Amino acid sequence: MSRQFEHVTLGQRVRFGTGQAAVNLAAEVERLGARRVLLIAEDATEVTSKITVAAHCTDVAPHVPVQNAERARKLASESEADLLVSVGGGSTTGLAKAVALTTGLPIVAVPTTYAGSEATNVWGLTEDARKTTGSDDRVLPVTVIYDAALTESLPPELAVASGCNALAHCVDSMWAPRADPINQALAVEGIRALSRGLRLIGDVEGREMTLYGAYLAAVAFASAGSGLHHKICHVLGGAYNLPHAATHTAVLPYVLAFNGPAAPEAAARITEVLGTGGLTGLYEDIGASHVLRGVTDPAEAARLVLPSVPPSNPRPVTEDDLTALLAAASAGLDPTEWSRA
Missing domain, CATH: 1.20.1090.10 (Dehydroquinate synthase-like - alpha domain)
Structure with a gap:
């Protein structure tokens, strides 16, 4: 049977290792030469223990409300961030993507659930009870750090x-x-x-x-x-x-x-x-x-x-x-x- 199709593979680095998130994150921050990290997470003390964080955004909500995205973008500008680090589930990754969409800042994503947003170039924003989605390569994290230990506490x-x-x-x-x-x-x-x-x-x-x-x-x-x-x-x-x-x-x-x-x-x-x-x-x-x-x-x-x-x-x-x-x-x-x- 003949086949004809066009396939696009997105370029991304993946570091996979149980118990290695903090070490792998530090290695990526160094590799990327980042000096002003904006951390987007509700709680990531252990994961970020080996890096310096310039600013911390905890304004995470499901479906990424537009107003949350605007506040995060403002914080990125005020802190002069040169790298976004997201630690959390799909909502956290989604907020980082919303910032990257308008700033072009690279993302290192550290997932703590199985949402999968970290491996796509898809973004989503919600305003007035309507969710808008799109795709843009600017929102694709440059690196994903997987650590099964981070999912252990999931109910x-x-x-x-x-x-x-x-x-x-x-x-x-x-x-x-x-x-x-x-x-x-x-x-x-x-x-x-x-x-x-x-x-x-x-x-x-x-x-x-x-x-x-x-x-x-x-x-x-x-x-x-x-x-x-x-x-x-x-x-x-x-x-x-x-x-x-x-x-x-x-x-x-x-x-x-x-x-x-x-x-x-x-x-x-x-x-x-x-x-x-x-x-x-x-x-x-x-x-x-x-x-x-x-x-x-x-x-x-x-x-x-x-x-x-x-x-x-x-x-x-x-x-x-x-x-x-x-x-x-x-x-x-x-x-x-x-x-x-």
């Missing part, structure tokens, strides 16, 4: 939701607007790693495997772009201020059930790598919830989402389809049974 429920968010990056990458054989291969391996890692999340091997899978997922997503799942979740998150990871976790099984029959080859690869029970089996094993909370009017939400639906989605999407999908997720119906209705 189990949050760790599972964060890992399922990474899983959503993989699934969306199988049929997103710029999906190609390379990012599909990364996505499949990401699913394999995440499936294994999330089942072992209580020990260091599981956390390392989940971090590895989250990175592969993010790289695939950065190349493939936002598919139906992410468009739904981004709109819902901005409109209703929903928790990012939990929303992705809840919506994913319904989008997979909706799109799967229209993309049988991709669906078969996803099911094969997940193993017996597929996504439903994994959710049962790890205690993940597919109940969408915070959407009281699925029809209204569907109207908000519809303009963002990618035209290239494997299956045509109507407002009624979205209403049914969101109603099923809000009710926590069995995703497989709902899709057959």
Whole structure:
């Protein structure tokens, strides 16, 4: 079978080592020749113990409100920062990206969850209950420092939701607007790693495997772009201020059930790598919830989402389809049974 595609790989350094975050961060600050570090984090005393911090921004909030971004940008200017260091989850990385978007300052990202934002050039800002996203290479961190020890304190429920968010990056990458054989291969391996890692999340091997899978997922997503799942979740998150990871976790099984029959080859690869029970089996094993909370009017939400639906989605999407999908997720119906209705 002949193949024709155009693939872009984003350039980025990755340092991976359990218990090595402080050492690796110091090495990167030195390599980059930074003298005025703006730290974006709520608490990062141990991670930053080997570097000098010129200013510290703790103004982190989900979905990166525009006003928070403006305050962080002002602090970057006032402190004459020459490097941004973000230590935290997706909201923290997102705030650093908002600063980099207008200042061009480089970012060294130290993730403490499995969000994956650190490996993409995607930014997002929320204003007046509407989330705007875009892509710009200025926001791609120049270095990512992964340390499984930093995820050890994550509450189990949050760790599972964060890992399922990474899983959503993989699934969306199988049929997103710029999906190609390379990012599909990364996505499949990401699913394999995440499936294994999330089942072992209580020990260091599981956390390392989940971090590895989250990175592969993010790289695939950065190349493939936002598919139906992410468009739904981004709109819902901005409109209703929903928790990012939990929303992705809840919506994913319904989008997979909706799109799967229209993309049988991709669906078969996803099911094969997940193993017996597929996504439903994994959710049962790890205690993940597919109940969408915070959407009281699925029809209204569907109207908000519809303009963002990618035209290239494997299956045509109507407002009624979205209403049914969101109603099923809000009710926590069995995703497989709902899709057959």
